[in-house]
Amino acid sequence: MSEHQPSVAPPAHPESDRIDTTRPHPARVYDWFLGGKDNYPVDEELGRQIAALSPDTKRIARHNRWFMHRAMRRLAGEEGIRQFLDIGSGIPTEPNLHQIVQSTAPDARVVYVDNDPIVLAHAGALLIGTAEGATAYLDADVRQPERILGLAADVLDLDRPVALSLIALLHFVDDGDGDGGEGEGRSEGAYALVKRLMERLAPGSCLVLSQLTGDFDPESVAKGVASYAAGGVTLVPRSHRAISRFFDGLEMVDPGLVPVVDWHPELSVGELPVETQPVPIYGAVARKP
Numbered sequence: 001m002s003e004h005q006p007s008v009a010p011p012a013h014p015e016s017d018r019i020d021t022t023r024p025h026p027a028r029v030y031d032w033f034l035g036g037k038d039n040y041p042v043d044e045e046l047g048r049q050i051a052a053l054s055p056d057t058k059r060i061a062r063h064n065r066w067f068m069h070r071a072m073r074r075l076a077g078e079e080g081i082r083q084f085l086d087i088g089s090g091i092p093t094e095p096n097l098h099q100i101v102q103s104t105a106p107d108a109r110v111v112y113v114d115n116d117p118i119v120l121a122h123a124g125a126l127l128i129g130t131a132e133g134a135t136a137y138l139d140a141d142v143r144q145p146e147r148i149l150g151l152a153a154d155v156l157d158l159d160r161p162v163a164l165s166l167i168a169l170l171h172f173v174d175d176g177d178g179d180g181g182e183g184e185g186r187s188e189g190a191y192a193l194v195k196r197l198m199e200r201l202a203p204g205s206c207l208v209l210s211q212l213t214g215d216f217d218p219e220s221v222a223k224g225v226a227s228y229a230a231g232g233v234t235l236v237p238r239s240h241r242a243i244s245r246f247f248d249g250l251e252m253v254d255p256g257l258v259p260v261v262d263w264h265p266e267l268s269v270g271e272l273p274v275e276t277q278p279v280p281i282y283g284a285v286a287r288k289p
Contacts, residue, residue: 019116019117021040021042022042023232025043025118025233026172027119028043028091028116028118029046029050030061030168031043031091034065034093036091038122046228050224059279060281063260063281064210064279064281065093066260066271067261067263067283068097068100068210069100069267069268070265071264071283071285072163072165073100073267073269075206076105079206079285081101081161081163081206082107082108083109083110083160084097084109084110085113085162086112086113086167087113087114087142087148087164087169088167088172090119091116091118091122092122097165098129098135099129102133106130107132109135110133110134110135111156112136112137112138113138113148117139136152136154136155138151142193143173143188145197145200146196148197149197158201158202161201161202161204161205161206161288162201162202162205163207163208164197164201165209166209167208167209168211171212171236171237172233172234172235172236173189173193173236174189175189175236176189190236194209201288202288207246207285207286207288208284209243209247210281210283211238211243211281212235212238212280212281213237213280214237214280215239215240215280215282216280221237240282243257243284250286251287251288252284252286253285253287260283263283
């Protein structure tokens with residue numbers, strides 16, 4: 001692990017040449033749901049289509065974000081984690097993960113990972129952390145676990161516990177997906193990717209995950225899947241039982257796999273009052289024994 005403050009390596013190509021504005025990208029659509037400005041007309045168009053089918057979409061996105069905030073407070077606080085690997089980080093939205101954990105543990109080290117050039121263009125905002133800690137950004141895809149872990153090892157000590165954050169990511173990876181990407185050499189689905197990542201992490205590491213489900217409103221979720229598919233984006237909602245498989249061999253942190261609004265609401269800071277309407281996203285934190 002390098003002792004210097006990491007920085008972002010210059011991209012191989014200018015971001016303007018790499019950003020595909022003809023197809024929606026999940027990170028940019030999510031940015032639109034959260035009220036951000038770092039998206040394109042094609043992303044807004046898909047976002048509006050989905051919001052028309054499910055008017056609660058923006059509310060759901062906020063609750064997913066708030067779950068991440070509460071989970072990171074728990075991990076940096078009670079769980080004592082000081083290293084964080086956030087894959088599928090998305091476009092920076094304050095407060096971001098490093099701001100949450102470094103407010104509790106200034107020496108926390110955070111590595112963000114995403115494969116969208118527009119996220120790379122904003123990576124400078126992801127690197128403004130505490131002097132005691134470290135923040136870095138990797139341009140990589142979740143389907144490249146060996147590349148991610150190899151590069152992250154320059155910032156994180158993989159022999160010590162790491163929190164692996166997969167927030168609203170795996171519903172964009174199907175069970176048979178996983179073009180391994182350059183240098184990976186084999187195809188893997190979502191379950192195999194999570195298993196490979198966790199296998200390389202030290203005992204005491206934690207997995208924090210949120211995932212879309214059709215358990216509560218299958219008709220609306222199915223319409224959302226169809227809208228994403230029309231835009232060329234894979235969306236895979238999973239049942240409670242299917243999502244539980246990601247945590248095989250791990251020890252669940254109380255209260256287990258629950259709708260994100262029900263995961264430790266007492267840890268909320270600045271959230272709106274809990275609503276009675278269901279939020280079709282499950283979330284959980286689990287520890288590697």
